[in-house]
Amino acid sequence: MREDLIGHSEAGRPISVVHVGGETAPLRILIVAGQHGDERRGRQAVTQFVEHGQPAQDRAAPVGIAVVPDANPDGTAQGVRTNARGVDLNRDHLRLAAAETRALHQFVRSWRPHLVVDVHDFPPRRRHLLAQQLVYCHDVFLDVPTHPVARHPALGPKGSRLLQPVLGALNAAGYRSARYTRVTRSGRVRHSTPDVVDARNGLALRYGVPTILVETRGPSRRDDPTVESHVVAGVQLALALIVRWAQEHRVPLTEARPRMPADDSVPVRTRYRHAARPCRLAFADPHSGEIRTVVVPGRFTPHLEATWRVRLPRAYAVPRDRAALLEVLRRHAFALVPPSPDGIQRIERYWIERLKPSRRPDRSPHDLTLSVQLESGSLDEHVLVPVGADGGAALAVLLEPASKHGLARFAEMELPVAPQAAYPIWRVV
Numbered sequence: 001m002r003e004d005l006i007g008h009s010e011a012g013r014p015i016s017v018v019h020v021g022g023e024t025a026p027l028r029i030l031i032v033a034g035q036h037g038d039e040r041r042g043r044q045a046v047t048q049f050v051e052h053g054q055p056a057q058d059r060a061a062p063v064g065i066a067v068v069p070d071a072n073p074d075g076t077a078q079g080v081r082t083n084a085r086g087v088d089l090n091r092d093h094l095r096l097a098a099a100e101t102r103a104l105h106q107f108v109r110s111w112r113p114h115l116v117v118d119v120h121d122f123p124p125r126r127r128h129l130l131a132q133q134l135v136y137c138h139d140v141f142l143d144v145p146t147h148p149v150a151r152h153p154a155l156g157p158k159g160s161r162l163l164q165p166v167l168g169a170l171n172a173a174g175y176r177s178a179r180y181t182r183v184t185r186s187g188r189v190r191h192s193t194p195d196v197v198d199a200r201n202g203l204a205l206r207y208g209v210p211t212i213l214v215e216t217r218g219p220s221r222r223d224d225p226t227v228e229s230h231v232v233a234g235v236q237l238a239l240a241l242i243v244r245w246a247q248e249h250r251v252p253l254t255e256a257r258p259r260m261p262a263d264d265s266v267p268v269r270t271r272y273r274h275a276a277r278p279c280r281l282a283f284a285d286p287h288s289g290e291i292r293t294v295v296v297p298g299r300f301t302p303h304l305e306a307t308w309r310v311r312l313p314r315a316y317a318v319p320r321d322r323a324a325l326l327e328v329l330r331r332h333a334f335a336l337v338p339p340s341p342d343g344i345q346r347i348e349r350y351w352i353e354r355l356k357p358s359r360r361p362d363r364s365p366h367d368l369t370l371s372v373q374l375e376s377g378s379l380d381e382h383v384l385v386p387v388g389a390d391g392g393a394a395l396a397v398l399l400e401p402a403s404k405h406g407l408a409r410f411a412e413m414e415l416p417v418a419p420q421a422a423y424p425i426w427r428v429v
Contacts, residue, residue, distance in 0.1 A: 018069065029064070109333055140175060145205075147204075154210050170238055329398075332391070345378075355368045
């Protein structure tokens with residue numbers, strides 16, 4: 001076991017990674033905890049896993065495990081969700097505004113894990129569910145990437161290749177578990193979110209690595225004194241089961257990459273599709289504590305379907321004066337190269353015909369209509385971002401104007417998506 005420094009927080013506190021097993025093993029797993037400083041149980045479970053919960057090494061399938069036990073030491077010190085600058089780290093894997101997320105991404109690029117496990121706490125009591133006399137009763141939830149570009153074939157369809165055996169083993173061992181199911185205030189029932197701002201989708205999208213979300217049941221003032229030790233033990237078992245599963249599936253984990261469609265098209269906009277049947281999930285009664293399976297109130301939309309696809313260009317041409325955007329691309333370690341000296345390239349330029357703005361901040365517009373003009377032009381005032389094998393699909397999600405979860409939705413990127421206007425990023429074809 002060895003501890004290394006991988007960076008510092010915004011307030012200067014060290015961020016460390018603990019290596020367990022062979023650092024250069026053919027199978028490498030990264031476990032991250034504490035992105036939110038007020039999520040104590042997840043950090044505790046990961047720390048105990050490092051100390052005495054890891055499975056025995058298999059000589060036939062050696063595994064290197066790297067653990068970041070506290071990704072947000074500033075938030076931990078203050079007992080708050082965010083870092084010292086008020087940044088929610090698990091909403092920062094797109095812009096990489098915080099020193100902590102930049103350090104984590106840099107480590108992922110250098111160590112190249114084959115699987116990332118992101119550990120959090122979830123609050124069991126939520127006001128809109130309490131109004132329905134429902135309290136989450138699960139010890140641990142699991143989930144997988146939901147953005148279609150972030151899915152990995154090693155996890156199987158909808159993550160079933162991992163979720164089914166791990167959840168089954170947890171339940172058989174006496175720990176109540178399920179796929180993470182969110183019931184929103186607006187009345188939608190779904191699994192996590194397809195947004196790429198979190199570690200689950202963001203790391204999977206950028207580096208083509210499968211990720212697993214582990215949600216630990218957080219404290220409640222009505223908990224029995226034995227609940228915490230039971231929940232922490234359940235998360236430790238979940239981590240051990242995930243490691244064992246990775247050893248058994250080391251070949252697809254180490255060799256498979258996210259599949260691109262035959263036509264090289266990338267889905268950049270999606271919509272939820274309703275399930276034919278309602279969602280059924282176990283909940284506890286807030287007064288008696290009795291656990292029963294109920295039809296979850298709300299519209300069950302567990303499926304995502306692509307509504308807009310784009311073909312990848314050879315490169316994207318970003319105006320030199322978009323400093324904030326170029327800085328984000330540098331933080332993601334995308335190559336930024338000057339244009340060819342001959343100057344003239346075949347380019348595609350977007351013209352935005354019409355749209356319906358979102359009423360919520362940092363959201364993409366609705367009912368977008370674009371036209372494309374193919375022409376020859378000079379790229380002297382642009383920087384090229386080549387679309388290579390490493391992260392090419394991610395560039396489409398980040399830079400295309402039709403992307404629902406791209407950078408254009410953030411005003412500071414200076415990528416206006418406005419009706420009857422030209423989009424400033426060009427496609428080099």
